[in-house]
């Protein structure tokens with residue numbers, strides 16, 4: 001195998017645990033000597049061993065004079081775990097191959113410096129594009145202290161998210177809806193608005209045949225209008241946090257808190273303020289599954305990173321049927337927000353289109 005193949009193996013290890021390392025990045029590592037793989041590992045949980053530690057533990061004493069392939073620059077600081085750069089030096093590794101450099105101000109470049117100072121040969125940029133894609137949410141979170149935001153919308157081919165009556169179940173197929181649940185399980189939190197809750201009474205859990213983590217439910221409900229008997233309050237399979245305005249009823253807040261709900265009052269209900277709060281809670285990835293008005297408030301300030309659109313080959317029509325983004329909207333196409341198409345896949349009879357904001 002060549003450098004790229006070993007790095008691709010490390011990347012697939014990182015990818016396999018990508019949804020469980022938050023707020024740490026997903027990282028994979030492979031230890032190789034004379035064409036033989038001596039150890040491989042991924043970072044599995046924040047606060048636990050880093051990928052390099054797991055791979056070097058497997059390689060044991062044979063690590064001396066071996067090569068290590070790691071998808072992110074080895075850390076050089078004491079976080080919850082000791083620095084990987086020191087361990088790599090201690091184990092007598094000969095060469096270190098790195099995919100992406102860590103933008104974390106604590107780490108960036110320091111790991112490489114330490115390794116080179118110890119006479120270890122370091123080569124960076126192997127499969128860098130793939131590694132950077134996988135690390136995008138983490139890099140965004142580290143640099144902005146806000147979650148990486150994915151908006152999901154399900155539309156008919158004429159762009160509607162419901163009939164003009166509000167009826168919407170279902171637009172997309174079982175298969176597409178299961179894919180949504182997979183996405184939910186890959187996110188730390190899922191956000192919706194009181195409009196969607198009053199219309200759909202959603203559970204917002206990830207109900208997958210193979211199981212999966214339930215994201216924390218985030219509800220923006222300015223005046224605490226959510227009925228106490230709704231699923232988002234009564235269902236205890238996931239935590240629910242409600243953001244409301246400073247003048248919301250304290251009686252209702254107490255009743256919600258008695259149900260185990262966390263209520264956070266904001267001086268002003270704005271997406272920026274919510275994202276800052278979620279960043280402070282170490283929520284690295286946020287999934288927005290809401291209605292046109294909520295989506296429009298994210299669009300107005302460009303506060304999202306990715307848009308996942310599920311499109312069904314159906315036409316419903318209706319001049320007042322809702323679409324994915326409401327609000328006032330831009331007044332000329334020059335004001336349109338430019339995205340880029342990242343992928344387009346078929347899921348059952350539907351399309352899954354992923355776009356990213358540049």
Ligand SMILES: Nc1c(/N=C/[C@H](O)[C@H](O)[C@H](O)COP(=O)(O)O)[nH]c(=O)[nH]c1=O
Nearest residue numbers: 154168169170171172200202203204205
């Ligand atoms: N109407 C459709 C969707 N509608 C999604 C709604 O916004 C709402 O989040 C869901 O109904 C949530 O329900 P629960 O969490 O499963 O209880 N989403 C989809 O992907 N396809 C559709 O056809």
Ligand SMILES: Nc1c(N[C@@H]2O[C@H](COP(=O)(O)O)[C@@H](O)[C@H]2O)[nH]c(=O)[nH]c1=O
Nearest residue numbers: 027043050051074075079080081084104
């Ligand atoms: N997960 C990971 C790294 N993560 C780096 O270390 C920071 C977390 O440190 P700690 O709190 O000790 O877990 C994280 O913000 C990122 O900069 N580094 C690595 O060498 N290998 C790993 O597998």
Ligand SMILES: [Zn+2]
Nearest residue numbers: 050074075084
């Ligand atoms: Zn480390």
